[in-house]
Amino acid sequence: MLKIRLAIFASGAGSNALNILRHFENNAHIEVAFLMTNRQESPLVLAAKTIAAPILVFDNEHVSDGEFLMDVCAEHKVDYVILAGYLRLIPKEFILNFKEKIINIHPSLLPNFGGKGMYGDNVHLAVLAAKAKNSGISIHFVDENFDEGRMLAQFYCQIEEEETLPSLKKKIQYLEHTYFPVVIEQTILNQTHA
Numbered sequence: 001m002l003k004i005r006l007a008i009f010a011s012g013a014g015s016n017a018l019n020i021l022r023h024f025e026n027n028a029h030i031e032v033a034f035l036m037t038n039r040q041e042s043p044l045v046l047a048a049k050t051i052a053a054p055i056l057v058f059d060n061e062h063v064s065d066g067e068f069l070m071d072v073c074a075e076h077k078v079d080y081v082i083l084a085g086y087l088r089l090i091p092k093e094f095i096l097n098f099k100e101k102i103i104n105i106h107p108s109l110l111p112n113f114g115g116k117g118m119y120g121d122n123v124h125l126a127v128l129a130a131k132a133k134n135s136g137i138s139i140h141f142v143d144e145n146f147d148e149g150r151m152l153a154q155f156y157c158q159i160e161e162e163e164t165l166p167s168l169k170k171k172i173q174y175l176e177h178t179y180f181p182v183v184i185e186q187t188i189l190n191q192t193h194a
Contacts, residue, residue: 004188005033007078009063009086012120014044016084016105016176021053023181030188033076038063038088066091073098080188083142084180087119092144100150102142103187105180107172109154110138114147124168127159134158135168137175139183153183 006024010017014037021032032053037044044055062068069091073081083090083104095102106114108123113135118126127135136156141149155178157171 003031008035008082010084011087012085066093106138
């Protein structure tokens with residue numbers, strides 16, 4: 001049986017990308033075709049020697065070209081694209097080509113603390129500055145607008161009065177690593193076996 005193939009796009013440290021890769025290593029239905037980063041100095045590049053999936057590195061000019069991305073995905077027979085801390089705008093033609101097949105994770109409870117410029121520490125600092133009582137993660141399909149695609153799942157954590165940036169980041173990363181791969185798997189299997 002042919003497996004459903006994922007491309008994972010990452011810009012940051014890559015911990016979510018590697019966690020997803022490990023989750024699907026021996027999966028009967030889903031496999032990772034490649035991990036892609038737009039940062040040559042990404043820890044993913046260093047991890048390339050220890051993981052089975054290829055790591056592709058493209059500059060920002062290439063990743064801004066929807067046709068180029070579609071060609072790379074077609075060459076690797078990609079069915080779904082996973083954004084795991086990917087900080088580049090996805091070209092519109094690429095989104096339309098993979099309608100409801102691009103899944104993103106955002107480190108807040110959307111629609112709060114989402115949109116342009118809201119990523120990584122920017123999100124957590126905004127949450128802390130707003131004295132929010134809780135935060136969490138949002139997993140959603142990607143559409144043409146930042147952080148506005150159809151919601152798949154949200155998971156919460158409480159914010160303590162003495163919460164700091166490092167402690168909040170740790171809580172959010174725990175939620176990401178625990179739930180993102182599971183939601184990806186459930187979403188894909190529900191769509192393909194519906």
